[in-house]
Amino acid sequence: MLEIFIQQTQAMRRHVEMLDALFKSATEGIIVVDSWGAIQLVNPKAEELFGYDEDELIGKKIEILIPQRYARNHVDHRMNYSQHPKARNMGRNLDLNAKRKDNSEFPVEISLSPFATSDGEYIVSFIIDISLRKKQEEALLEAHRQIQSLNADLEERVQQRTRELAHALEEIEQSKQEVMRALEKERQLNDMKTKFVTIASHEFRTPLATILSSASLIGRYTHAEEDEKRQKHVQRIKSTVTNLTEILNDFLSLGKLEEGQIRNVPIVFPVTDFCKELVDELKSVCKENQQIIYTHEGDSEVCIDRHLLKNVLINLLSNASKYSDAGKQIFLRSSKKEKTVRFEVQDQGIGIPEQDQAYVFDRFFRAHNSGTIQGTGLGLNIVKKYIQLMQGEIQLTSQLNQGTTVSLDLPNC
Structure with missing residues (x-):
């Protein structure tokens, strides 16, 4: 029996030593508090995180490690949790900050696990400093913002180039239309010249023939009794010259109007x-x-x-x-x-x-x-x-x- 007791004692000692080693060598901060929120145990990593020695924390309320602006609300949350304790992450989807001895703050992730012993109920907190992760996240966010800014700048440049291209195309189209209008005006001018030549040759031929004929006939009427016939042909010449003058005036007036020489x-x-x-x-x-x-x-x-x-x-x-x-x-x-x-x-x-x-x-x-x-x-x-x-x-x-x-x-x- 003594031998069995000794073996059990040795096994228990090894178990305790292993738990103690695990507690002290853990890479996460571990703090154990009682149901009243008083700190009972602190592992070395927690001391390192918060800048306290163990004896400075034992017996203190856990709120000593909470930023002052959150401390009062934390007391209420802690009391509510102690009535219905269960293993969970603290502050899910929230940014949590812890306070060091020098009052500086750092971002943390905390998970809670309740347990009970013969001495009473306790809560163990596992604390991870996520400052590096936050910096990386902020760096990623900044990179994302820069990418968005670059994308926005690129999009603005593309839009600007698109507007410039559209403006250039519009100017090209306007130039094209101006050229087309100039060509059309030139065509109309050529048509007008052609019609002018046609009309002038037609309209001038008959009156000139009339003038020539009347002038020739006047030369034949040499006697005084033929004066009436002479006057008749003179009147024909006058009338024909008047018609020719009207034709020329029409062409001259049109030319002056086209050139903008006439004012009101x-x-x-x-x-x-x-x-x-x-x-x-x-x-x-x-x-x-x-x-x-x-x-x-x-x-x-x-x-x-x-x-x-x-x-x-x-x-x-x-x-x-x-x-x-x-x-x-x-x-x-x-x-x-x-x-x-x-x-x-x-x-x-x-x-x-x-x-x-x-x-x-x-x-x-x-x-x-x-x-x-x-x-x-x-x-x-x-x-x-x-x-x-x-x-x-x-x-x-x-x-x-x-x-x-x-x-x-x-x-x-």
């Missing part, structure tokens, strides 16, 4: 006197027994570009005479209302086919029923450009074989 310069003048003088001036271009009847409503004083207005009305009244038969009346009306001056030119001529009316202001366009009546197709196009230059509006209404009315609304400065 309003002046104040009595519109009634102006229109009466114009009617007298145009009597020579009217056909036999044609008469221009002028009427006005409202105040006579207007503020309009006199030169541009004269060109417009001469063109419209000449057209009214040209496309109306002899003996037909032509009406010129003017009226002033507030800040607008209105003009109407109405004839009783051949009219314009409905399908042609949408194109009458286009360059070189002539209505299908114009027949052999001389014209360049530029008159109404020039008139519209003059009206736009004066910031006015122009409207045309026409009925076939009944006549045409052109209305002008011009701002009164």
